[in-house]
Every structure is written in C-alpha cells, then in structure tokens.
Amino acid sequence: xxxxxxxxxxxxxxxxxxxxxxxxxxxxxxxxxxxxxxxxxxxxxxxxxxxxxxxxxxxxxxxxxxxxxxxxxxxxxxxxxxxxxxxxxxxxxxxxxxxxxxxxxxxxxxxxxxxxxxxxxxxxxxxxxxxxxxxxxxxxxxxxxxxxxxxxxxxxxxxxxxxxxxxxxxxxxxxxxxxxxxxxxxxxxxxxxxxxxxxxxxxxxxxxxxxxxxxxxxxxxxxxxxxxxxxxxxxxxxxxxxxxxxxxxxxxxxxxxxxxxxxxxxxxxxxxxxxxxxxxxxxxxxxxxxxxxxxxxxxxxxxxxxxxxxxxxxxxxxxxxxxxxxxxxxxxxxxxxxxxxxxxxxxxxxxxxxxxxxxxxxxxxxxxxxxxxxxxxxxxxxxxxxxxxxxxxxxxxxxxxxxxxxxxxxxxxxxxxxxxxxxxxxxxxxxxxxxxxxxxxxxxxxxxxxxxxxxxxxxxxxxxxxxxxxxxxxxxxxxxxxxxxxxxxxxxxxxxxxxxxxxxxxxxxxxxxxxxxxxxxxxxxxxxxxxxxxxxx
Numbered sequence: 001x002x003x004x005x006x007x008x009x010x011x012x013x014x015x016x017x018x019x020x021x022x023x024x025x026x027x028x029x030x031x032x033x034x035x036x037x038x039x040x041x042x043x044x045x046x047x048x049x050x051x052x053x054x055x056x057x058x059x060x061x062x063x064x065x066x067x068x069x070x071x072x073x074x075x076x077x078x079x080x081x082x083x084x085x086x087x088x089x090x091x092x093x094x095x096x097x098x099x100x101x102x103x104x105x106x107x108x109x110x111x112x113x114x115x116x117x118x119x120x121x122x123x124x125x126x127x128x129x130x131x132x133x134x135x136x137x138x139x140x141x142x143x144x145x146x147x148x149x150x151x152x153x154x155x156x157x158x159x160x161x162x163x164x165x166x167x168x169x170x171x172x173x174x175x176x177x178x179x180x181x182x183x184x185x186x187x188x189x190x191x192x193x194x195x196x197x198x199x200x201x202x203x204x205x206x207x208x209x210x211x212x213x214x215x216x217x218x219x220x221x222x223x224x225x226x227x228x229x230x231x232x233x234x235x236x237x238x239x240x241x242x243x244x245x246x247x248x249x250x251x252x253x254x255x256x257x258x259x260x261x262x263x264x265x266x267x268x269x270x271x272x273x274x275x276x277x278x279x280x281x282x283x284x285x286x287x288x289x290x291x292x293x294x295x296x297x298x299x300x301x302x303x304x305x306x307x308x309x310x311x312x313x314x315x316x317x318x319x320x321x322x323x324x325x326x327x328x329x330x331x332x333x334x335x336x337x338x339x340x341x342x343x344x345x346x347x348x349x350x351x352x353x354x355x356x357x358x359x360x361x362x363x364x365x366x367x368x369x370x371x372x373x374x375x376x377x378x379x380x381x382x383x384x385x386x387x388x389x390x391x392x393x394x395x396x397x398x399x400x401x402x403x404x405x406x407x408x409x410x411x412x413x414x415x416x417x418x419x420x421x422x423x424x425x426x427x428x429x430x431x432x433x434x435x436x437x438x439x440x441x442x443x444x445x446x447x448x449x450x451x452x453x454x455x456x457x458x459x460x461x462x463x464x465x466x467x468x469x470x471x472x473x474x475x476x477x478x479x480x481x482x483x484x485x486x487x488x489x490x491x492x493x494x495x496x497x498x499x500x501x502x503x504x505x506x507x508x509x510x511x512x513x514x515x516x517x518x519x520x521x522x523x524x525x526x527x528x529x530x531x532x533x534x535x536x537x
Contacts, residue, residue, distance in 0.1 A: 232256030
C-alpha cells in the first residue's frame with residue numbers, strides 16, 4: 001500500500017525526485033527489519049552470552065516488496081559451532097552411546113550421535129531448542145557445519161552430516177531415548193570429568209610440576225566451585241492444581257518434579273533444582289575449564305555433593321593442591337578434604353554472629369568465632385620453660401593478652417610453613433609452623449591442623465576452628481578471590497537460559513544440559529588458546 005501511495009495513487013501528486021527518495025526510505029525501513037527482530041543479531045561467539053530474540057515471523061505481506069526476507073546469519077554466528085566441532089571430547093562422549101539392536105527393527109539413525117550432543121550444546125548459544133532448529137535449518141549454517149565436520153574427518157564418510165539439516169524432533173528423540181538413560185548419562189558424566197581434567201592439564205592447569213607449594217599454593221592448581229539453583233520452567237510446585245471453569249474440577253498443573261526449596265548462604269530461599277559446578281582456570285581470558293557438574297539431590301546436601309565431586313576428581317588430577325569453596329563447607333568436609341584427599345581447604349570460618357547489612361558502630365557487627373585450642377609447653381633459649389595457651393579466632397592461631405583496661409586481645413601468630421605428611425594407610429597429616437612472640441623467647445611452634453581421636457573425645461572440632469591459610473594470612477586474599485569466578489560461572493549459565501529458566505524438565509535432562517554447557521565452555525577455552533588437538537582416530 002505504501003508503494004501505491006508513493007506512485008501517485010489516491011490522487012497524490014509528487015515529483016519524480018520525491019518519489020525516488022520516498023522509495024529509498026521505505027526500502028531502508030523494510031530492509032532493517034528483514035530479520036524479523038528489532039534487536040540486532042548477536043556477534044559474540046562465546047558461550048554464556050547467547051541471543052534471546054523472538055522467533056522469526058512466518059507471515060507474508062501481500063505486497064512482494066514488503067515481504068520479510070530470510071535473515072542471513074553473520075559469520076560469527078555461523079562460526080559458533082567451530083570450537084565444539086574441533087573438540088575431540090564431543091566425539092568421545094558420543095561414542096558412549098551404543099548402537100541400537102538391529103534385531104529389534106526400526107529405522108537406522110539419520111544423523112550421527114555427536115549431532116545430538118552438539119544440538120544440546122547449542123541450547124546455551126541460542127537459548128531454546130526451537131531456535132537451534134531454526135538456525136541449523138539455514139543453508140549457510142548447515143553447509144558451514146557440514147564443511148567443518150568433513151574437514152575434521154576427511155576420510156570417514158560415516159561421520160559426515162547428510163544434506164538435510166537436523167530437526168528438533170530428531171534431537172528430542174536422541175535426548176529422551178538415549179542420552180538421558182541412567183547408565184548412559186552416568187557414563188557421560190564420568191567421561192566428561194576425565195576428559196575435562198585432561199584438557200585442563202593441556203592448558204597448563206593442575207600440573208604436578210607447576211608453580212606453588214603447600215605453604216604458598218598457586219591458583220592454577222586450585223579447584224573451585226559453587227552451588228547453583230536452576231529456576232524451573234514452571235512456577236507451580238508438585239501437587240498444585242488449577243480450577244477448570246468449564247467442568248469445575250481441580251486439574252493438576254505442570255511443575256518441576258525434582259524441584260525443592262533450597263536456602264542460600266545469605267538466607268534467601270530459591271525453588272528449583274540445585275547443582276554443583278567445579279572448575280579450574282588460568283589467568284587468561286576464557287581460560288576456564290568446568291571439570292565436573294553434579295546434582296544436589298536434597299536441600300542441605302550441597303557441601304556433601306561438592307565433596308563427593310572433589311573425591312572423584314582427586315585421582316584424576318594429582319597436581320591439585322586445594323579446593324576453594326564458600327562457608328557451605330564445615331568441619332566434616334574440611335576433615336575429609338585434608339585427611340582423606342590430601343588437599344588444602346581455602347575457606348572462611350563461619351562467624352559466631354553474622355553482621356547486619358547496615359551495621360552500626362557497636363551493634364550489628366560481625367563477631368568472629370573464637371575458642372581455646374590447646375596448651376603447650378615452650379622452652380626458652382635460656383633453657384627455662386613456660387606454658388603457652390593457644391587460641392583460634394576466625395581460623396587463625398594466636399595468643400590472648402590482657403590490655404590496660406583488662407580486655408582480652410587476640411594476637412595472631414605468623415604462619416611460616418604448611419606441610420603435609422602421608423601415612424601408610426593412604427591418609428594425610430597436616431601441620432602449620434608458626435613464629436612465636438618475643439615475650440616467650442621467639443622460635444617456632446608446630447600445630448596439627450587435622451582432627452584426631454583425642455579431639456573427638458574432648459568434643460573439639462579442630463577443622464571447624466582453624467584453617468591452614470586463615471583469612472588474615474597474606475596468601476588468603478589472592479586465593480579466595482577466585483570465588484568470584486565461581487559466581488561468574490553461575491551468571492554465565494543464567495545468560496544462556498531463556499528468561500533465566502531451565503531448558504528442560506527433570507534433573508536427568510538438566511544434567512545433560514549442564515554437561516553440554518560445560519563442553520561448550522571448555523571447547524572455547526581450547527579454541528581461544530589454540531591448543532593443538534589431535535585428530536580423532
């Protein structure tokens with residue numbers, strides 16, 4: 001209709017110059033919206049920064065000149081799959097899915113198994129399965145993807161993709177029938193853990209011969225993690241119903257069957273499924289490698305799940321020196337880390353009284369946890385002996401003196417050395433050497449860090465009150481700041497979700513989503529650092 005008016009219809013009279021300029025403006029207006037979205041196409045190939053645009057409109061205008069043209073993806077959009085296709089982990093994980101029994105019958109698989117995993121990984125790029133299907137259906141994207149696969153497997157036609165793009169129902173069948181099977185999903189998680197650790201070591205992480213010591217650990221040899229609650233697709237909870245106005249009956253509504261009410265460290269409650277993500281990283285951009293993802297089956301089980309994850313990682317990465325986590329770890333978790341796994345626990349001590357958000361000068365201030373540790377006999381340089389009472393305050397070891405006003409003042413001892421001794425039974429003993437104050441003759445003192453049967457008999461939680469590297473230690477600040485990257489992982493995961501809600505329903509399917517999300521993050525780390533990846537056999 002606009003072109004009819006511009007041509008002089010409805011009695012309008014305009015000059016040829018004005019008519020040409022009017023047509024140019026109409027073409028510019030319609031061309032700028034030919035992609036069906038008001039927002040510009042994404043240009044970022046990174047995982048965790050996906051586009052969240054509405055699906056393209058299929059409606060067509062009766063005027064040919066105003067018909068919406070199909071958007072051509074940019075080169076960076078088409079290249080998002082390159083890191084995943086180049087990662088051998090994609091094909092190693094796909095090899096875990098068995099072939100169907102030919103005696104049962106049925107159609108043969110139209111697409112290789114790795115395409116199911118790649119489709120699931122692209123959910124973290126495009127936000128939804130429907131959007132992935134639309135993007136892969138574009139000839140430029142599918143031809144580019146097929147070319148990448150042929151370039152990687154030039155002599156293996158069985159690995160090539162067919163000419164017809166994969167559809168969403170192909171992916172849903174593979175995900176529901178095969179990838180979320182209990183046995184296959186368990187194998188996928190175990191293999192992903194092993195492959196991720198190997199790839200982290202190829203980036204110089206978790207290196208046994210790398211920098212750092214037990215006294216001064218290095219960040220490249222530290223594992224860190226955090227818990228994350230995924231908001232479910234539906235707001236309703238299991239058992240909720242709605243009223244059918246036609247029949248008057250109560251009808252159950254769709255809800256997340258594995259959702260639960262979880263409480264965060266700040267006391268805030270969140271409904272959904274909770275997960276633990278463990279990672280390592282270098283100091284370079286996109287140097288993060290997610291080494292494990294696990295489901296928290298019940299509220300309050302985050303710390304136990306994280307410890308089990310670290311226990312599974314420990315045999316795979318002998319170069320690891322410790323674990324950085326928040327205050328969800330308590331005494332039993334620190335004891336297991338140090339005594340059973342031989343790893344440092346870099347963690348703050350829970351306060352005796354938490355501080356208010358708007359703290360006043362006296363009331364509302366954080367009160368650190370303090371307790372009497374033990375009494376030691378000290379020999380001075382002049383051969384005389386004295387008794388020294390040792391206290392623990394906020395994870396640090398020190399002594400208590402009286403001020404002029406009679407108040408008790410805690411004075412922390414300087415940590416000199418942290419050392420670990422291995423027992424014949426496979427367990428480990430941890431000790432710290434501290435410098436003594438001058439009023440007792442100076443020198444050093446060695447204090448045990450792990451709990452023993454003597455501590456149990458006196459009902460004393462040693463690992464709850466004392467830390468190998470307390471918050472007041474100069475090394476603590478540089479190590480514990482890596483916790484910020486754990487929060488960054490959670491935010492990046494939120495950015496891959498449509499409306500920040502889970503892609504799927506049920507912990508099994510969400511577990512698959514998180515494994516492929518980690519696969520995408522790790523593939524980007526390998527791709528950005530140009531680590532040579534051997535061709536698949």
